[in-house]
Structure formats: structure tokens, C-alpha cells
């Protein structure tokens with residue numbers, strides 16, 4: 001594998017909840033190109049087809065002169081978005097998205113095989129989804145067991161052609177033991193009729209881009225495709241945070257908390273888990289609250305205009321638990337938790353104040369839970385995602401969190417994934433963990 005030079009660039013591709021983005025950076029971390037494409041709100045074809053078309057169209061949007069300098073590409077996807085495919089990588093059924101709770105029907109089975117309090121004990125875990133998919137998939141007798149892949153794994157497969165690989169960020173909610181770096185005995189003993197992916201460290205260079213695809217896209221044959229990560233870990237990596245006690249809240253369609261901690265904590269009842277990051281832990285959880293609820297009531301322009309009329313120093317009298325539909329994962333892990341959006345004041349400014357404060361209270365409750373479980377105390381919160389631009393909201397959150405809340409220097413997950421691609425070719429890495 002050739003070493004990277006100052007003439008090389010690195011591409012990060014983020015498959016988020018509402019669209020995909022790509023950012024190319026130079027060896028010094030400067031953004032040299034970026035592109036984005038929304039997902040269609042009403043899917044016109046099978047989901048995996050939309051992902052594939054979006055991936056190729058997104059790469060094609062990066063200027064040709066940058067594409068020909070690419071030394072590595074990494075991808076992230078929404079965590080626990082999974083699919084089953086055959087030995088040729090063809091999806092056998094529609095993928096299940098990160099927030100799909102149909103796995104609730106399999107929780108008894110998950111409980112029977114997994115240890116108590118394990119992260120997989122959630123309706124939306126990759127393992128619950130895998131069991132649900134296996135229970136519904138009509139598999140021909142003697143057919144080889146299907147491959148389970150996450151969204152980022154499958155997209156990377158399209159670029160490097162090696163099937164059956166994942167990374168230990170995406171694999172956490174499948175049950176992979178990120179402490180021991182192996183599948184645990186309880187999962188292997190379950191003998192599931194599936195080919196579990198082989199797990200790599202996020203950012204490991206896997207293989208060069210498929211020659212035909214490289215030719216078609218004007219990407220050098222030497223460009224390495226790397227093991228990926230999840231979208232909210234990518235947002236954390238984008239921030240540059242590297243000291244225990246620093247946290248990143250992703251305020252996109254959902255609310256995701258990630259605190260860098262020397263202590264690993266887990267609590268299935270509140271949807272809290274720890275991702276591995278070098279020698280440290282990225283502890284936190286993901287709630288279904290967030291910008292998707294705001295979008296049910298307000299356009300982005302309305303959010304900006306109405307927020308400007310809110311006094312962030314004054315608590316809202318509303319006691320909302322904003323969710324786009326019943327069910328949350330963190331800090332209350334309950335697939336049936338009802339949203340609370342009543343009573344609704346006539347004045348839209350007051351209603352929005354209640355929503356922003358409700359989401360901020362869920363965030364504060366989440367960080368409090370992490371502290372109660374013994375994680376490194378919170379010192380500072382950086383914010384990524386569409387909500388990061390809302391200063392009034394930042395002030396509401398700062399009042400409730402009682403630590404400084406700052407915008408992340410780079411709010412795009414794709415920037416963090418580009419850093420991961422760059423680290424793949426610079427073995428001493430640049431993350432400092």
C-alpha cells in the first residue's frame with residue numbers, strides 16, 4: 001500500500017438519516033471538495049438501489065481533478081441499519097433502518113441468548129433486526145446462509161468488492177465484543193443461520209477500489225477503501241474532540257450523545273452503551289427525538305425565524321417528550337413510549353420553545369444518566385447536525401446542561417469519515433486517543 005503524500009486527498013462519505021454527503025480533505029485536513037444529495041422522501045425504488053445510485057452520483061459530484069488524487073475512501077452509515085444479502089451481495093429483502101422497531105417481536109429470543117443488560121436487548125439492535133429478518137425470509141432449502149451487513153459495510157462492498165466485512169463500531173449492536181475484539185461465545189453458540197461479518201478496526205484499509213469502478217469514476221486504482229464507522233461516531237471524529245469529558249451531541253433528525261470517557265458504561269434499560277475508540281470509550285446513546293419532530297411542525301426557515309423570538313434564559317412551562325412516533329431508545333429504552341406534545345399553545349413561538357426545551361431536557365437527562373453510571377464527568381459539549389446552527393437552542397441547552405455548549409468546528413459527519421480515511425494511510429493516526 002503506497003504511503004500518502006501531500007498531493008493526495010481523502011474522501012469521507014456519510015449516509016445519514018435524510019441524505020448522503022461527501023467531503024474530500026487534503027493531507028492537512030483542509031476541505032477541498034464536498035457534495036450532498038437528499039434521499040427521496042417517497043422512495044421510488046428499493047432502498048438499497050437508492051443507496052447505490054446515491055453513492056455513485058455523490059462520488060461523481062466530486063470534481064474530476066480531486067477524484068484523481070484520492071488515496072483512500074471511508075464510509076459511515078446510520079447505526080443498526082442492516083440488510084441480508086446473498087453471496088453476490090444482492091439484497092434478499094428490504095433493509096431495516098436504524099429506527100425500525102419490528103425487532104421488538106424478537107426480544108424474547110434475544111433475551112434467551114444474550115447476557116442480561118446487553119446492548120443488543122433493544123428492539124432496534126442489529127441482532128433483534130437480524131432475528132426478525134431471518135424469521136421472515138423465505139430461504140430455499142440448501143441455500144447458503146445469507147450475509148448480514150450494515151449499511152456502511154454494504155456500501156463499502158460496492159466499492160471494494162469484498163463481501164462479509166464490517167467494523168467494530170457498526171458491529172457493536174450486533175453483539176460483537178469490542179473489549180475482547182471477537183464475537184462472544186453466547187452469539188456463536190446460538191448458531192444462527194447467517195454469515196456474520198468479519199470485523200476490522202474502523203479505518204483499516206481493506207482493498208483498492210474495484211478496477212472497473214475506479215476507471216469509470218476516474219479514481220486511481222491504488223485508492224484504498226477502508227472499514228467504516230457509524231454516522232454519529234463520524235460526527236464525533238469530525239469535531240476533533242480528544243479529551244475525556246468532552247462530548248459531542250448530534251442534533252440531526254435524531255439526538256445522539258457521545259461522551260469521551262476513560263470508563264466504559266452499559267445500561268440496556270436506558271439504551272446506554274460504549275463504543276471503543278482507541279484506548280478510550282465513546283459512551284452515550286441515541287434518542288428518536290430531534291430535528292425530525294421539529295420538521296413535522298416547522299420548515300427550517302420557520303425554525304430560524306421563530307427561534308429568534310424565544311428568550312432562552314426563561315424555562316418553557318411545557319413538559320413535552322417530543323418523538324416523531326411512539327417509541328424511544330435512550331435515555332428511556334421503550335419501543336412503545338408515547339410522544340408528549342400536549343397541550344399545544346396557539347402561539348407558535350411558545351410551542352417551539354416547548355419543543356426545543358423538551359429535546360434539551362432529554363439531552364440533559366441522558367448526560368446525567370451517563371454520570372450516574374460512572375462515566376468521566378462532562379466538561380464541554382460540542383454540537384453537530386442541523387440543530388447546531390440554532391444559537392437560542394444552544395443557550396437553552398447550556399442552561400440545562402450547566403457546561404459550555406459550543407458548535408463543533410466541523411459539524412459534518414462526512415468530515416470525520418474523511419479523517420478516518422486519512423488515518424488509514426497514516427498509521428500513527430491523527431486522533432490522539
Ligand SMILES: Nc1ncnc2c1ncn2[C@@H]1O[C@H](COP(=O)(O)OP(=O)(O)O)[C@@H](O)[C@H]1O
Pocket residue numbers: 016017018019251252253254290291292293294295300303304307384385386387389390393
Ligand atoms: N434553525 C434550526 N434549529 C433547529 N433545528 C434545525 C434548524 N434548521 C434545521 N434544523 C433541523 O436539523 C435537521 C437536519 O439536520 P441534519 O444534520 O441535516 O440531519 P440528518 O440527521 O438527517 O443528517 C432537521 O430535522 C431540522 O429540523
Ligand SMILES: O=C(CO)[C@H](O)[C@H](O)COP(=O)(O)O
Pocket residue numbers: 016017077078079080098169230231232233254255256285286287
Ligand atoms: O440515531 C441514529 C441515526 O442517526 C444513530 O446512527 C444512532 O443510532 C447512533 O448509534 P451509534 O452510537 O451506534 O453510532
